Amino acid sequence: MVARPLSTKQVTMESINQRVVKAEYAVRGELVIKAGEMDEALARGEKLPFDNIIYCNIGNPHSVGQVPLTFHRQVLALCMHPEMMQNEQIVANFPSDAVERAKTILAGTGGHGLGAYSHSKGVAHVRNTVAKFIEERDGGRKADPEEIFLTNGASDGVGRLMDLLISSTTDGIMIPIPQYPLYSSGLTLRGGAAVPYYLNESEGWGLSTEGLRESISAARADGIDVKMLVVINPGNPTGQLLSYDNMAGIVKFCAEENLVLCADEVYQENIYIDDRKWSSFRQVMLETETPIELFSFHSTSKGYFGECGLRGGYFEANNIDTDVLDQLYKVASMSLCSNLPGQIMVDLMVSPPKLSDPSGPLFQKEKEEQLASLRRRGEKLSAALNTLTGVTSNPSEAAMYAFPQVALSPKAVAAAEAAGKQADTFYALALLDATGICVVPGSGFGQVDGTWHFRTTFLPPEDQIDAVIDRMRGFHEDFMAKYA
C-alpha cells in the first residue's frame, strides 16, 4: 500500500524517544547486519572471497554446532507433550530418570504444565531447586526461594533492576570498561549515568579498588548519585576470572560506599583453568562477613549447555528490603511470568542427573567433553592470536571470549578516520570483508582511549578453529603490512 507522506507521520526518528536512538548494542550491531547481508548474498549464489560467514560475534553455541544435552531435552520434550508418558512404546525409549523428572516438574507446576502462566516470580518448585543449588554451591548457606526471580534469560532481570534504580539523569551505575553492552545500552535507554571503572588489561583484566574509588569520587563530584556497581565474573568480553582477594575487595568497597552489587555470573560454569576456582560474590560476601545488598544473575544460555533460545535465567536478591522485593514482584507481574520451557531449563541446569542416576554417565560425558573442547578451543585461539603481529591477548581463563588488543598503526587510524569509522570497527569490517569472520570491535564494549581491541568467541567447532585462525592470520598480516 502507499505509505503516508513522511511530513504527516507521527513516528519519526525525530519524534521518538531519543534515548532509544542513542542506545548502542554492538554485539548485534553494524558488523552483524553486514554479515547477515553477506550470508544472504552467498545463499543467492553470489561470489565472495569465502564460502561461509563464521559468526564469532556472539556467545550463541548452538548456532555454531553445539548440540543440546540429551537428558535436558528429553525432560523438556516430555514436559512439552506429557501424553508421551502414557504411551509405553515411547516411554520405553526414554531413561527412567528423565520420565521421573518430567513428572516431578509437571507436578511442581500444579499439574498446569507449560501452557499456564506461573507465579510471576516463577514456578515455586523451580525456585526451590535453585535455592538448594545456591545453598550447596555457596558452602551450605541457606538461600530463600522468595528472593529468587526466574526471568527470560539474565538480560530480562538486569533490565528490571535498572528500571528499579534509574529514574533520573543523576542516577548512576558503575560499569566496567570493557563491559557487556547490555549495561551501557540499558542505562542509555533509561536516561541514567554510566560511571565507568577500568579493568586492568596488564593484570589479567583485574580490578583495583583504588580505581573504583577514583571513579566513584569523580562521579559524585559531578553530582551523580551512584547506586550500584556491576561486576561481570567470569568476564565478558574479557574472559577473566577474578581472584578471591579482588572479589573480597569489591564487596568491601560496596559495603563502605553503600552500593548495591550487581553480580553478572552467567559464565560461572565456563572455567578453563585449574589453579583457581570460581566463587560466587554471595559466597565471598558470606565468608568475609561483609553483608551488602546483592543481586546475582545466572542464565541457561551459557555454561556447557548454551541454551540461548530457551531464554531461561534467574536472579537472586540478598539483603534487599522485602518491600522492594514486592515492587520487583509487581513489575514482574506486569509481564505475567517468564516462559515456562526456560524456567524448566533453569531447574535442569541447577539440578542435572547425578552420576548414579540412569542418565548420569551420559550427562557427565557430554558435560566434560563440552567443557574440555571449549578449553582446547580457547587455548588454541588465544595462543594463535598472540602470534599475530602487534596482537596481545590475555589467556581466556573463562567464559567464551578472547579480547585481544591490536596495535593499529597511525596510518590505519587515519584511514579509519577518513572512512568515518572507529579504527577497530574499520579493522573488523575489513576482516569481515576479507574472511567472512564476524567479530565485535572493542569500541562496542569500551576500552582505554587509544587502544584497539575486538571480541571474538571461541565457539566455532574444533575442526573449524584452525581455519578461523588461518583466515584471520592471512587477513591480519596483510592489513598490518598495508598500513605499516
Add this chain to the structure above:
Amino acid sequence: MVARPLSTKQVTMESINQRVVKAEYAVRGELVIKAGEMDEALARGEKLPFDNIIYCNIGNPHSVGQVPLTFHRQVLALCMHPEMMQNEQIVANFPSDAVERAKTILAGTGGHGLGAYSHSKGVAHVRNTVAKFIEERDGGRKADPEEIFLTNGASDGVGRLMDLLISSTTDGIMIPIPQYPLYSSGLTLRGGAAVPYYLNESEGWGLSTEGLRESISAARADGIDVKMLVVINPGNPTGQLLSYDNMAGIVKFCAEENLVLCADEVYQENIYIDDRKWSSFRQVMLETETPIELFSFHSTSKGYFGECGLRGGYFEANNIDTDVLDQLYKVASMSLCSNLPGQIMVDLMVSPPKLSDPSGPLFQKEKEEQLASLRRRGEKLSAALNTLTGVTSNPSEAAMYAFPQVALSPKAVAAAEAAGKQADTFYALALLDATGICVVPGSGFGQVDGTWHFRTTFLPPEDQIDAVIDRMRGFHEDFMAKYA
C-alpha cells in the same frame, strides 16, 4: 544472615524509582495475593468456608483445566528433542504431518533448533508464516515479514512500543476506560500521560468518535503531546466486539489526528456471536483506504489454544518508517530474541493443520469443542450475572471475560470507605472471603466515577461454572441485603 540496618541501605522504598512504586497492576494485585495466601492455608489443612480457590482473575486457561492442542504440542516436543525423529518406535506414534512440520520448522531455524538465539525479530521462517497468515486473514493484502517482530507474549511488544514513544511526562497515549492495566501501568512506569477515553457501557462498550475528540482536545489543552491511541478489540475487560463502522471511525480519527493506532487484537480467535465477524484494524484501514501508522498485536496466550506459559506473540507494523523499525530492531537485539518455543507456537497458531492433513480432523474437533464450550460458559455466566440483584452485564460477545456493573448501595460504599478500600475492592475481597472466588475489581481497569464493576473470566471448567454461579449468588444476595 543478619541484614544490614535499614538506615544504611541503598535500595529502599524511598530511594527507588517512584514510578515503579506508583504503577498498579490489579490483575495480579491485592486480591490475587490474598487468594494465594488462602490457597496455602487450605493446603496446610486450615478450614475456610470453601474447599478451593476459583481463580477468575486472569485469562490463564490451562491453569483451570484447559488442555493443550495435540498437534501443536507434538510438533513442539519433536522440535525440543529432534533425536526422537531418528527413533522409529517413537516416530511411529506421531502423525506424519507433525513430524513433517517439526522438520520444516527446524530447517527454518537454519538447523540450529530451539537452543540458539534467533534473529532478534524472530526466526525468518516463522515471520514468513505470520505474514502469510495476515495476508490471508485480511483479504489477500500482502504483509511484509520485515515488519513483523516476534515477542515474549504481546505484553513484551507493547512495552517496547511504549519505550519508543514515551520519553517525557508530556508524551501521552489514549487508553480506553475500562482498559487492560498493562497500558496504564506501562505508562506510569515510563512517566508518560494516560489520556483516557470512555467506552460506552450502555451501547455494548462501543466507542464514540465524539468522545475520542473531546478526550484528545482536553489532553492537548493540558499540553500533552498525544502520540497513540490504544484499542483493545475484542475487548478486555469488556468482552465486546467493535462494529466495523466503529472501527472505520477510529481509523479515520487516527488519520485526522495523526495518531499511531495500537491495535491489541490478542482475542481475535475468541468470538462467540454469529451476526458479526471480527475484522483486524489492518483490514479496515486497507478497505477504507485510510492509511495510518498501525501496530497490531497477537499472542499465543488466548484464542482456543491458551498457551500463556509459552510466552509467544508478535506485533506487525504498518506504515512505520524503516529507520524507526531499525530502532525497534536494535531495542529487540538488546534482549537478543524472544524464546524459541514461543516463536514456534506462533508458527503453529497461525498455520494449524488443514482438515485434509492427517492431524486435521483431531485439530478441528479440539478447536471447535473449545470454542463452543467457551461460548456456552460465557453465555451461562452472563445470563446468571444479570439475574443477581443490582447487577447488569453486557453479553460477552468475545474474549474471556464478563465485566458486570454492580449497583453498590451508599451503605456499602460507606463501609468500604471506613475500611479504607474502594467499594468494588471491598466487594471483591468479601466475595473472596466468603466463596474463594477471585475476581478483579473494576477500579483496576478504570470505570465511570460512581459506578462499580468487577472482571471475571468464564474459564473455569464447564462442570464448575454452575458452582461458581451458585457460590457467587449466595454471597451476592447476602452482601446486598446486609448493605441495603
